[in-house]
Amino acid sequence: MFSAAAAWTLVVGGAAIWRHREFLSRRYDLGNMVQAVWSTAHGRPLEMTDAASGQEIVRLGAHVDPILALFAPFVWVVSTPELLLGAQAAVLASGIYPAVRLALEHTGSRLVASLVGAWYLAFPWIVWNAFDEFHPVTLAIALLLYAIWFLDNDRLVAFAVAAGLAVLCGELIGLTVAGLGVWYAVHHRRYASGAGIALAGAGWTALCIAVIVPRFNEGNPSRFYDRFEGIGGSPRGVLETLLTDPALVLAELTERGDIRNALWLLAPTAFLAVLTPILLVAALPQLGVNLLAEWASAALPMFHYSAAIIPVIVAATIMGLGRLGPRGQVAAAGAALAVSVSFMAVYPPRPGAQVFIFPERFPSERRKAMRAALELVPAGAPVSATNRLGAHLSERRTIQLFPELRRAEWAIVDTRNPWLPEGGERADRRAFAEKVARLARDPDWRLRFDEHGVRVYERVG
Secondary structure (H helix, E strand, O other): OOHHHHHHHHHHHHHHHHHHHOOOOOOOHHHHHHHHHHHHHHHOOOOOEOOOOOOEEEHHHHHOOHHHHHHHHOOOOOHHHHHHHHHHHHHHHHHHHHHHHHHHHHOHHHHHHHHHHHHHHHHHHHHHHHOOOOOOHHHHHHHHHHHHHHOOOOOOHHHHHHHHHOOOOOOOOHHHHHHHHHHHHHHHHHHHHHHHHHHHHHHHHHHHHHHHHHOOOOOOOOOHHHHHHHHHHOOOOOOOOHHOHHHHHHHHHHHHHHEEEHHHHHHHHOOHHHOOOHHHHHHHHHHHHHOOOOOOOOOOOHHHHHOOOOOHHHHHHHHHHOOOOOOHHHHHHHHHHHHHHHHHHHOOOOOOOEEEOOOOOOOOHHHHHHHHHHHHOOOOOOOOHHHHOOOOOOOOOOEEEOOOOOOOEEEEEEEOOOOOOHHOOOOOOOHHHHHHHHHHHOOOOOEEEOOOOOOEEEEEE
């Protein structure tokens, strides 16, 4: 088990680092995390350059994921992008331990437990999440699995540690913890403890949304409320819409694409997770948020938005195996493994497989031009960069996303990477081309490099 986890870490973590070095990662999001960790290591806790304003902010005004600070001590000896990508793979791999332990305890079979361990490492959405840039919330996949295992064994202190670390990965993880409290109360008949866990989890999320985010966002509510504008635009607005127009909320939850994506989440379990429906309740809050969001990737299982759902369905699958007879357990575990391996064979994370997580590689001459362009930008200089190039320049205090230039001394532009911060998930090629042309005409900027569509400008005025 440990050797398999180590091998998985080396292969998947190494491939994730290769992806970054091949310019397939992005400033938004990998660079955001890199800068927050690097800034923490340099005495400015969780500081990052805001994509919208171009000003330095504390990350807690966007997402409450202070677990990032734990990586800061390692920045002095390891390059930050490689540190985060390797650590993400290692933490994900560690989830094999609670998965195997749960399987042993619920089935009593070492063969089934071995199949479950292999299935966990082959679980497609876990593998894909290892390549989805770096997100603190992705670490919660393994941490929540530990929390479920501890809770299933009535080890409340150990559960509190695992769940406490998990909620530091994101503001909405508290909802999943609250769901686990409900499951614990009903399934284990520990009503007082379960209620306390549910209240603590829900209270954490409420504290983050109502207090911490506004505190670090100049008194404003979450900037992500606009993803729910059609149904109220805030938690309170969504609740009001649910009470006054439930049909609208139901319609958002049951769009054809959303139902398909929910089924995709369950498919690698061979739908065995439905054998433990009470535990699946813990996944409903995050699933509901994902399905209601007006953000296409939110409902796709290979993205980090599914991180709080995956450990619940993994644990529900394992507990579901325990409901079967000995022969059924082996056959079902083997079927789940076969389905997951088939998913990985048909839809592996590789260049060109997914437009955001794994886009097509650039030709070698373009990558060579990018590396040469990066070398021209002085270390620590305030810089503005397009999205993919920005992922390699985030270990500095000011790294703005092009076309923001107000405080930049250098600008590095990939003219074939037409993504703008205000465009969301869509690239506006015309608007991007206009901004590139405006920079080229600006007398305050001098062109220092121009090869294969990659340009470097230095401010001279």
